[in-house]
Amino acid sequence: MAWEIVKRVAENLIAYRKRSIMTIVGIIWGIASFILLIAYGNGFERAMLLGLSYFGDRVVVIWNGQTSMQAGGSRSGRVIRTTPEDVEMLKQRATLVKRASPEVYEQMQLRWGDRIASAGIRAVNDEYGVIRGMFMGEGRFLSADDVANMRRVAVIGYDLKQKLFSRSPALDQDLFINGIRFTVIGVLKKKIAISNYFDQDDNCAMIPINVMGIMADIRYNDVLVFQPVSGMLEDRAVRQVRTILAEVHKFNPADEKALLFDRFSEGFQIINGLTVATKILLDLIGIFTLAVAGVGIMNIMLFCVQERTHEIGILKALGARRRHIRLQFLGEALAMSLIGGILGYGLAILLAGWIGYIPFLSELFEDKSHQGDIHLLVDSGAFFISFTTFTIIGLLSGLWPAIKASRLDPVEALRCE
Helix, strand or coil: CHHHHHHHHHHHHHHCHHHHHHHHHHHHHHHHHHHHHHHHHHHHHHHHHHHHHCCCCCCEEEEEEECCCCECCECCCCEECCCHHHHHHHHHHCCCEEEEEEEEEEEEEEEECCEEEEEEEEEECCCHHHHCCCCEEEECCCCHHHHHCCCCEEEECHHHHHHHHCCCCCCCCEEEECCEEEEEEEEECCCCCCCCECECHHHEEEEECCHHHHCCCCCCCCEEEEEECCHHHHHHHHHHHHHHHHHHHCCCCCCCCCEEEEEHHHHHHHHHHHHHHHHHHHHHHHHHHHHHHHHHHHHHHHHHHHHCHHHHHHHHHCCCCHHHHHHHHHHHHHHHHHHHHHHHHHHHHHHHHHHCEECCHHHHHCCCCCCCCEECCCCHHHHHHHHHHHHHHHHHHHHHHHHHHHCCCHHHHHHCC
């Protein structure tokens, strides 16, 4: 009997090919639209997370401040500034700090050959690159040996490399910063960081912190950056660092204005919330699109019941039971959903490949690699969700027509022409 039902389903789909094709085309468009919406949401999320990763990983930036409370007999209003030595203190005493680096920033003149450019110079240590998302396009970042041995080496940003070297190789070239010779050991990958401070990293050069002492005063940091051992322990790490620095610089640990802590996680939560809300909205639009296609199936199946009333009467007169009629109509709805689903997935892949990417962050940062644009990411998960959802919608859409068909009175049905 099961084989007979399958055979009848196939025969009916062929016999009513125009109706079947129209229904399947609607299903294809519904599935393809849903998958492309999901793909857009995935691409949007990837672009935003990539932009965040270029700022750093769980970064906390400490800015110099001014006391607002009295502490140890000192009046309020005293300027508090961190020093490079504070980083070593934190490494020794702050058990919840994974990495830390001082940072001194100065605008200086750079020269290679007859080309001159003004750029920001960030004097840092070897851990700064990992903390701040300094992904390398060529060469390497500063090492512990570079800092310890006061090597005159520099890592330059992508845009700065273009200004000074254009298409010429920059690695191992001698670069003069304020008249002092440095060797270029690395070039950053083009950054599409959503957030920055001082200046875009693409326009900056990184040199060892102690080498900066030759050119500028490094008694005080402009900022101190650190990375907690984990995101879950960030609050405790901030309190621990504040307590240690309060002890060293003689201010009240409860004074939040003495040193200002900017947390990467706060911006991440805002961006992540925006991303999640966008994906939910796209998912809802996609589900409504599938629902509309499902309603289309139901309408066509109801029309089919009316059109095939005489046929149903003959089947019942020959002994077909209600469940056989129900299974036949449900089978037709399911078969069209399966065919439309597979073809819709194929169409979504073709359209995603044809579209390629949608301009987004790369346009803002003039990045020709398009890494920050929205790439339509069609994955098996999107297909599974859409296919399962629409199969259920298809079955539910075909259920009422199937029940209606199975309840037809055979005598009345035979009278209908």
